[in-house]
Amino acid sequence: MNKKYIYINIILTSLIFSNPGLKIAKQIENRPQPKDMKSILEMNLINKKGKQRKSSLKSFVKDGGKKQIAWFLSPADDKGIGYLKIEHDEKDDEMRIYLPAFKKVRRISSKKKSDSFMGSDLSYEDMSNRDINENIYNLLGDEIINNQDYYILEIKPRKSTNSEYSKHIAWINKTNILPFKEDSYDKSDKLLKQKYFHFTKINNYYVIDTMKVFNVQKNHNTVLTFKDIEINSNINDDIFQEKNLKRLIN
Amino acid sequence: MITIIIFLTGLITFGSKWIIVDDDFMKIIPNDVQSKIEWDKITNEFGNIDLMFIAFGRKGFSIFNEKAFSDLWDVTQSLENISSVDEIISLSNLNRIDNVDDFIEVNNLQNSKFLSLEEIESIHNYLKKNSQVSKRLLSKNNNYTSIILKPKANVNYSDLVKEVLSVTKNKLSDWEVFYSGVPYTTGLAPKLIQNDVQSLMKIGILIMSFVLLINLRNFYAVGLVFTVIIFSLLSMMGFMGWIVLLTNSEKFYFTLLNSSMPILVLTIANSDGVHVMTKFFKEIRKLNDKDKAIKSTMDALMLPIFITSLTTVAAFCTLIWAPLNPLTGYGLSIGFGILWAWILSITLLPSLISLINWNINSNAIKDESILEKLTSKFSFYITNYPKHILTFGISLVLLAGTGIQFIKVDVNYKTFFKTGTSIRESMEFIDEEMAGSLNIVFRIENDIKEPFVLKEMEKIQKFSELDSNVTLSMSIVDVIKQLHRSVMNDDSKYETIPEQRNEVNNLFTMYSLSGEQDDFSALVDYNYNVAIITALMKSVSTDQIYFFVKNMEEYIENNISKDLNITIAGMLVAFRDLVNLIVESSLISIISAIFMIFLISLFFFKSLYWALLSILPLTSAVILNFGLMGFFGIKLSHVTAILSSIIIGVGVDFAVHYISIFRYKIKRGTKLETISNDVVNDVGYPIILDAGSNMAFGALLISSFIPVQYIGGLMVFAMFSTSIGTLTILAASAEILKKYLNK
Numbered sequence: 001m002n003k004k005y006i007y008i009n010i011i012l013t014s015l016i017f018s019n020p021g022l023k024i025a026k027q028i029e030n031r032p033q034p035k036d037m038k039s040i041l042e043m044n045l046i047n048k049k050g051k052q053r054k055s056s057l058k059s060f061v062k063d064g065g066k067k068q069i070a071w072f073l074s075p076a077d078d079k080g081i082g083y084l085k086i087e088h089d090e091k092d093d094e095m096r097i098y099l100p101a102f103k104k105v106r107r108i109s110s111k112k113k114s115d116s117f118m119g120s121d122l123s124y125e126d127m128s129n130r131d132i133n134e135n136i137y138n139l140l141g142d143e144i145i146n147n148q149d150y151y152i153l154e155i156k157p158r159k160s161t162n163s164e165y166s167k168h169i170a171w172i173n174k175t176n177i178l179p180f181k182e183d184s185y186d187k188s189d190k191l192l193k194q195k196y197f198h199f200t201k202i203n204n205y206y207v208i209d210t211m212k213v214f215n216v217q218k219n220h221n222t223v224l225t226f227k228d229i230e231i232n233s234n235i236n237d238d239i240f241q242e243k244n245l246k247r248l249i250n
Numbered sequence: 251m252i253t254i255i256i257f258l259t260g261l262i263t264f265g266s267k268w269i270i271v272d273d274d275f276m277k278i279i280p281n282d283v284q285s286k287i288e289w290d291k292i293t294n295e296f297g298n299i300d301l302m303f304i305a306f307g308r309k310g311f312s313i314f315n316e317k318a319f320s321d322l323w324d325v326t327q328s329l330e331n332i333s334s335v336d337e338i339i340s341l342s343n344l345n346r347i348d349n350v351d352d353f354i355e356v357n358n359l360q361n362s363k364f365l366s367l368e369e370i371e372s373i374h375n376y377l378k379k380n381s382q383v384s385k386r387l388l389s390k391n392n393n394y395t396s397i398i399l400k401p402k403a404n405v406n407y408s409d410l411v412k413e414v415l416s417v418t419k420n421k422l423s424d425w426e427v428f429y430s431g432v433p434y435t436t437g438l439a440p441k442l443i444q445n446d447v448q449s450l451m452k453i454g455i456l457i458m459s460f461v462l463l464i465n466l467r468n469f470y471a472v473g474l475v476f477t478v479i480i481f482s483l484l485s486m487m488g489f490m491g492w493i494v495l496l497t498n499s500e501k502f503y504f505t506l507l508n509s510s511m512p513i514l515v516l517t518i519a520n521s522d523g524v525h526v527m528t529k530f531f532k533e534i535r536k537l538n539d540k541d542k543a544i545k546s547t548m549d550a551l552m553l554p555i556f557i558t559s560l561t562t563v564a565a566f567c568t569l570i571w572a573p574l575n576p577l578t579g580y581g582l583s584i585g586f587g588i589l590w591a592w593i594l595s596i597t598l599l600p601s602l603i604s605l606i607n608w609n610i611n612s613n614a615i616k617d618e619s620i621l622e623k624l625t626s627k628f629s630f631y632i633t634n635y636p637k638h639i640l641t642f643g644i645s646l647v648l649l650a651g652t653g654i655q656f657i658k659v660d661v662n663y664k665t666f667f668k669t670g671t672s673i674r675e676s677m678e679f680i681d682e683e684m685a686g687s688l689n690i691v692f693r694i695e696n697d698i699k700e701p702f703v704l705k706e707m708e709k710i711q712k713f714s715e716l717d718s719n720v721t722l723s724m725s726i727v728d729v730i731k732q733l734h735r736s737v738m739n740d741d742s743k744y745e746t747i748p749e750q751r752n753e754v755n756n757l758f759t760m761y762s763l764s765g766e767q768d769d770f771s772a773l774v775d776y777n778y779n780v781a782i783i784t785a786l787m788k789s790v791s792t793d794q795i796y797f798f799v800k801n802m803e804e805y806i807e808n809n810i811s812k813d814l815n816i817t818i819a820g821m822l823v824a825f826r827d828l829v830n831l832i833v834e835s836s837l838i839s840i841i842s843a844i845f846m847i848f849l850i851s852l853f854f855f856k857s858l859y860w861a862l863l864s865i866l867p868l869t870s871a872v873i874l875n876f877g878l879m880g881f882f883g884i885k886l887s888h889v890t891a892i893l894s895s896i897i898i899g900v901g902v903d904f905a906v907h908y909i910s911i912f913r914y915k916i917k918r919g920t921k922l923e924t925i926s927n928d929v930v931n932d933v934g935y936p937i938i939l940d941a942g943s944n945m946a947f948g949a950l951l952i953s954s955f956i957p958v959q960y961i962g963g964l965m966v967f968a969m970f971s972t973s974i975g976t977l978t979i980l981a982a983s984a985e986i987l988k989k990y991l992n993k
Contacts, residue, residue: 051776077699077755083763097760101752102737106354108763115356119762218768 021137024151027177029132034205034231036062041070041226045120048219053119057083058248060235064129067240071248082245087128098245105242121193121213121222125164126184134161140169149174165192178206191216202231252605255598262590263484265492272503278576278828285827288819292693295775296782297336298403299691300821302414302431305684306422307394314374314392316365317424322395323363325421329397332413334405337772339398341387345765346376347732349740356765380732385722386786389683394426396684399433400772407437430680430687430789432821435663438673443666443955444509450950450958451513457946458520465621465939466527467614470606475523477602478594482519483512486587490579502579510889513961514584514899517944517969518562519591521903522555524943526599528622528936535615540608544600552596553854554910558903559592561850561864565843565898572835574828581839588899621942622935629930632981636926640982643975647870653880654873660885661829662791668954681788686721688790690798690820692783696813699754699778704730704747706810707783713805714785717798725783726773733757792826799823829888836891843898844869851906859991860909863983867975868901874971875964889957890964900944901972904937908976912984912991926985934977941973 038060045053055078059070066087072078082098082105095108117127138154150171157163166189170182179197186192198210211224239249279286292299306321307313319342326342329335344359359373377384387396401410411434418427462472493502529551534543566588569581608615618626632639664687667674680687692710696703704727711723731745734757738744748754758778761769774781790798799818806816844865852861875897879886911933912925920928950962984991 047776049776053776072759077752078759081756081759095763097763099737099753099756099760101748101750101756104737106737106760108354108356108760116762116766118759119765 019137019139021139021153022132024139024153024172024177025132025135025137025155028172028179031177032205033064034203034207036060036232036235037207038228038230038233038235039226040073040228041224043118043120044223044225046221046223055118058250060239060249062235062237062240065127066129067237069240069244069249071245073248084240084242084245086240093124096242096245100246105245120224121215121218121220122211122224123164126193126195126213130155134158134163142174143171145171145180148180150180176206186217200229202229205231207231251597251601255594255601259481259485259590259594261488262492263488265488265495266484266490268491268495269487270494270503272500272505277500278505278574279824279831280573280575283824283827283831285819285824288693288817289821289824291817292691292782292819293403295693295780296772298401298405299689299782299784299819300401300432301689302399302401302410302433303429303680303684303687304397304399304414304418305389305394305428305430305680306397306418306425307389308426309393312392313388313395314370316367316370318395319360319365319370319373320363321421321425322397323360325417326397328417328421329399329414332410332417334402334410334413335399336402337400339387339400341373341377341395344383344387345769347736347761348376349736354736354760356761382722382724382728382732386685386724394428394683396680399431401433407433408441409437411437428676428679428684430677432663432688435666435673435677435687439663439666439955440509442673443958446953446955447509447950447958447961450953450962451947454947454949457949458943461943461946462524462939465619465942466531467619468612470608471527471531471614474599474602475520475527478523478591478599479516479519481594481598482587482591483515485590486511486515486583489586489590490583493579493582499579501575502583503576505576508576508580508583510961511580511584511587513947513965515587515591517947517965518588518899518903519594520944521558521900521940522591522595523599524940525551525555525907525936526595526603528939529932530603531615532932534608534610538610540604544603548596548600550911550914553914554907555592555595557850557854557910558906559588561847561902561906562588562899564846564850565839565902568839568842568846569835571842572839573831574835577832577835577839584899619935621938625934625938626931628934628977629927632930632977632985633924633927636982636985639978640986643870643979643982647873647877647979650877650881651873653877656880656883657876657886658793659830659833659887660791660793661825661887662789662794664789665791666956668956671954677789684721685786686719686788688787688820688822690785690787690795690818690822692785692802693817693819694781694783695779695815697751697778698726698774698781699758700751701747701749701754702811703814704754706814707781708747710802710806710810710816711783711785713809714783714802717787717801719788719790719794719798720785721787723783723785724773726770726781727783729761729770729773730754730757733761790822792822792829795820795822795826832888833886833891836894840872840894840898844872847898847902851909855909855913857991859987860913863980863987864902864905864909866983867905867972867980868898870975870979871897871901871968871971874975875967878967884960887957887960890960894964894968897968897972900941900968901975904941904972904976905980907933907937908980908984916991922988925988926981929984930977930981937973937976941969945969 040056041059042056043054055075056073057070058073059068061068068085070083072081080100084096086094088094096105097108098105115124117124134157136156136158140152140154143150143152150173153170153172155168155170157165164186166185166187168182168184171180172178173180178199182195183191184193184195192215194214194216196212197208199206200209207229209226209229213222307318322340322342326338326340329338342360345356346359348355359376361369377388399414401407459472462475466472490502490504493499526547529547530543533546534540537543537546563585566581566585569577572578664674664677677687694703694707698704707725708727711725711727714720714723727747730747734748735742735745737757737760748757802818810816848861848865851864852858855861872894875894879890884890908929912929915925915928945966947965948962950958950965953959953962
């Protein structure tokens with residue numbers, strides 16, 4: 001083995017052991033993930049006056065969410081709208097939308113990771129996987145909630161990282177290394193969002209089935225529910241193409 | 251006695267610590283007024299609809315440069331951080347929607363604080379293409395850019411303006427900066443006016459002291475008059491505070507309407523003090539004995555001071571029937587102040603007089619003052635030419651009365667400030683160069699995604715823009731048209747409302763993929779059931795707003811589908827209703843006050859003649875006041891209407907004093923041949939001195955604020971018309987009718 005790699009490994013290993021926060025982050029990253037997932041995504045948006053907007057989509061996701069194609073099932077006004085997203089590491093993400101009323105596919109560009117996803121309280125940054133190298137992890141302590149023991153982990157994006165947040169505080173279940181709750185702070189260090197996660201176990205994989213996001217500053221809620229979840233159904237890469245936006249695939 | 255009165259005054263004054271100042275004038279409007287209902291509904295759905303406008307730039311230089319955008323970035327961020335700000339709209343935080351090579355981009359118009367020349371050029375080109383945005387945020391020649399500030403609902407505009415000015419002073423120090431909009435004027439004006447009135451009031455009080463001093467020629471005498479005035483003022487304020495503490499009633503909050511209270515109580519309390527002091531000097535001159543002079547003074551004045559106080563209190567108490575809540579507190583508090591002035595005049599004042607060692611041989615007591623001598627000469631004419639004087643007086647009143655038909659109820663906030671003042675120039679700049687200072691809102695209820703509804707909204711927008719005062723209108727229709735164009739390859743022929751509902755819906759969904767969830771929250775409600783059209787306007791008067799609204803309502807009635815539920819609201823619409831209510835309240839109050847004074851006079855004087863004569867001078871003064879306002883084009887506003895009550899307050903005092911002394915002298919056996927001469931000699935001097943000293947508030951005429959000038963002018967006019975009216979019309983009538991009045 002090259003000496004250089006040996007040194008790097010030694011440094012990384014010592015860093016991990018000297019930084020328990022990073023160790024937990026590694027554990028989260030190494031948690032087994034399904035290759036792909038099919039589900040019915042129900043999205044309920046609730047504004048500060050309690051008014052609601054509900055929609056549901058048939059969604060196919062692959063590569064940890066880097067590729068996603070979805071078709072609106074409801075409300076009736078939106079039925080038939082197709083949405084395709086492909087994340088790239090080196091360039092802006094690609095998004096396409098099929099507008100059935102115009103019979104046109106349009107490419108949508110959003111350079112801002114803080115933009116809201118479909119009017120929800122989730123931003124594209126919230127929807128993306130967190131790169132361990134782009135953040136600094138600190139273990140702040142632990143806490144018992146409802147007889148469950150949690151790590152309290154602070155996640156701070158590095159200065160070089162393009163993020164809408166100054167930090168996150170996450171409660172990670174010590175038993176299964178799953179997040180239970182996360183508070184996200186804006187650039188002025190004010191609490192912006194509170195997120196709650198619920199997982200279900202399918203074929204030895206923990207898969208998220210409910211996510212609640214509360215935007216504290218806007219007093220707006222989003223509840224995402226994943227139903228009829230199927231994992232590792234070998235979704236073909238060809239599915240994630242513009243031509244497939246026009247028709248619902250089962 | 252002195253200790254008890256001072257203790258009681260102190261106790262009452264202690265209540266002033268519980269006074270609550272409330273400068274939110276929307277609260278003054280009763281909740282059942284339609285414009286208030288609409289206002290509340292829209293504020294509840296869309297937040298505050300009042301907008302403040304800040305424009306900056308430099309004449310002759312294009313705003314499209316690095317420094318301007320860098321400063322715009324900073325100032326926008328700092329303004330967004332103000333806790334009472336709901337939203338800031340500027341070029342720096344606006345989204346742009348582009349279609350580049352079939353690629354729809356929703357992005358920030360300004361991406362960072364520091365922009366390259368290419369980026370600035372790109373913004374310039376985008377704005378050229380989107381006239382709706384550029385009209386809103388750029389001046390006609392691109393020398394200035396606007397920042398639109400939307401405050402949160404129910405915030406204190408004075409505090410907001412203070413914070414905004416501190417930000418702009420710091421961030422825009424290199425630029426010419428202009429401000430306008432309802433939050434700005436209503437936030438800044440009361441404080442500026444208050445400061446101006448306070449400094450001019452000080453000048454007025456100085457002149458008043460000077461007038462009293464050269465006539466009374468004794469420091470103690472002037473000091474005693476001021477003791478009554480100050481104690482009455484303090485008690486009135488304390489009374490308001492106690493009532494708030496005990497009842498928690500919002501009717502007793504100190505609002506903008508209440509700011510005329512001190513000047514009213516000051517003039518009325520001055521009257522009591524002046525009458526007692528001048529009468530005392532006359533009596534001590536005659537009787538050469540302080541105690542006898544005090545007794546004689548109080549014997550003669552006890553009844554007239556009681557009746558004048560009672561009638562004035564009753565007149566102000568009629569305000570409890572006014573439709574505006576704060577007028578109840580206004581009327582009752584002034585009533586209490588007058589009542590306390592009466593108590594002080596019959597208890598503290600004589601007690602203090604008795605404590606002072608008066609030098610009977612001093613010029614002040616021994617000799618008549620110049621004004622006293624002049625009044626004596628005047629009495630000659632009354633006795634000799636009563637019919638001529640009465641005919642002249644009545645003719646003047648009737649002639650002036652014809653001017654009432656020309657009177658107009660109208661308020662233009664801009665004209666509150668004199669031409670040339672920085673605040674007026676700022677508003678005029680924004681009116682002429684930018685998109686205007688005011689806004690009016692149309693609330694539309696229906697399915698907003700329905701093209702038919704959007705097209706009806708577009709018709710309303712187009713028609714509203716035909717009004718020369720409307721600079722532009724904006725609504726969700728503009729966004730739909732822009733999105734439609736973007737989807738259709740940026741082809742300008744598609745800058746239209748789509749024909750199908752699902753097309754409109756697809757556009758919204760497409761936008762939601764990259765826009766923010768509340769990007770449209772100021773234009774349409776969450777479930778797309780209610781939308782608003784905002785029309786930006788130049789500063790207009792309430793009269794112009796009335797015609798604009800009427801015109802729009804007629805258009806909507808005749809041209810827009812009845813399926814759409816449409817209402818029009820705005821601060822100015824509510825303000826128009828408020829002014830009308832105040833004017834209506836004041837007029838009702840003036841009429842009911844005159845009637846009440848008539849009844850009280852009838853009860854005490856037990857003569858229909860005297861009762862009629864008691865209201866004659868003040869009725870004449872009211873007719874003169876409104877008639878001359880009509881002739882001189884002075885608009886009847888909330889300020890002029892409410893201050894007309896000065897005429898009632900002071901006018902009745904003069905008349906009752908005159909009548910009481912007339913009756914007192916008849917009872918004492920004064921001959922009818924000389925009675926008018928004697929009465930004018932006796933009561934004319936205090937009336938003229940009282941009026942003359944109060945005219946010192948004519949100093950308010952030099953104010954930079956037009957309403958304050960009106961207060962000054964009205965003070966001078968009220969004093970002149972009521973005092974001269976008493977000494978001419980009333981005196982001449984009494985002289986002519988003396989045989990009947992003797993019965």
